[in-house]
Amino acid sequence: MGSYRPYANNIEEDDDALVFMDEDSDLEEDAECGPESQMPWRILIVDDDADVHQSTLFALGGEMMLGRPLHFHHAYSGTEAIDVLSKCDGISVILLDVVMETPDAGLKLAHYIRETLCQDDIRIILRTGQPGLMSEREARENDEINRYVLKSQITRSMLMDVVTSELLEYLGSES
Numbered sequence: 001m002g003s004y005r006p007y008a009n010n011i012e013e014d015d016d017a018l019v020f021m022d023e024d025s026d027l028e029e030d031a032e033c034g035p036e037s038q039m040p041w042r043i044l045i046v047d048d049d050a051d052v053h054q055s056t057l058f059a060l061g062g063e064m065m066l067g068r069p070l071h072f073h074h075a076y077s078g079t080e081a082i083d084v085l086s087k088c089d090g091i092s093v094i095l096l097d098v099v100m101e102t103p104d105a106g107l108k109l110a111h112y113i114r115e116t117l118c119q120d121d122i123r124i125i126l127r128t129g130q131p132g133l134m135s136e137r138e139a140r141e142n143d144e145i146n147r148y149v150l151k152s153q154i155t156r157s158m159l160m161d162v163v164t165s166e167l168l169e170y171l172g173s174e175s
Contacts (some may be wrong), residue, residue, distance in 0.1 A: 040071035042090045044068055046081040046109065047097040047127070052151070056095060059156040065164050066171070077101050078109040085113065089123055092170045093163055098128040110144040121173040123166035127151050 030098050043060075045053050053074055060070055073088055075081035085091060094113070098106035106126060113119045125145065129151040134172075146169065147162055 020064050035062050038068065039090075040069045041065060042071050042073060042088065044073045044075060044081065044084055044088075044091050045164070046075045046078070046094060046100075046106070048076050048095070048100040050076070052097065052127075059159050060163065063160065065160075066123045066167055077167070078112075082110055082112065085117060093123045093166050095125050095126060095127055097128045097165075098126060100129055106143075107142075110142075114144045121170060123126070124146070125149065125162060125166060127154070 001099055013065070025069045036134050045056050047053060053076075057072060061072070073091065075084050079101075081094070081096075098104065100106060106128075110124050110126070111123060113124065115119060123146045123148040126145045129148050147166060149158070149162060
């Protein structure tokens with residue numbers, strides 16, 4: 001019996017099937033090429049509005065921040081967010097809506113993340129379409145919230161700046 005040789009008709013017996021590149025010592029020294037730089041930033045979007053998830057992906061999808069790609073997780077309620085957090089390690093930023101299944105579901109989730117899960121390193125960006133429930137000043141005084149933005153005022157570049165800034169803060173909290 002003969003042995004199975006895929007692509008055997010395309011290669012002559014004397015041809016070298018593999019060609020190796022010369023090793024480049026500069027690549028090993030380049031911090032941007034290290035394994036950690038290729039690990040994506042894990043961002044959890046928590047919002048009951050599917051359009052908010054889509055617009056966030058439209059704004060940030062495919063972007064590199066601080067030399068790493070972004071990977072998005074999705075939750076449409078506080079309960080779903082808790083489920084994602086229990087199954088997925090390494091969430092660095094949460095983009096969190098206030099009003100979901102209840103008028104204060106996002107605030108309750110932030111409290112649960114900090115107090116019950118003891119996740120002080122995750123950066124929580126509160127995005128609200130209803131600023132009457134919590135003012136920016138109240139959010140700044142709330143230790144559970146790292147950043148507060150109004151959905152009506154956020155632009156793509158502002159969202160990129162906010163997420164980048166919070167990723168830098170996350171890196172600082174890891175050390």
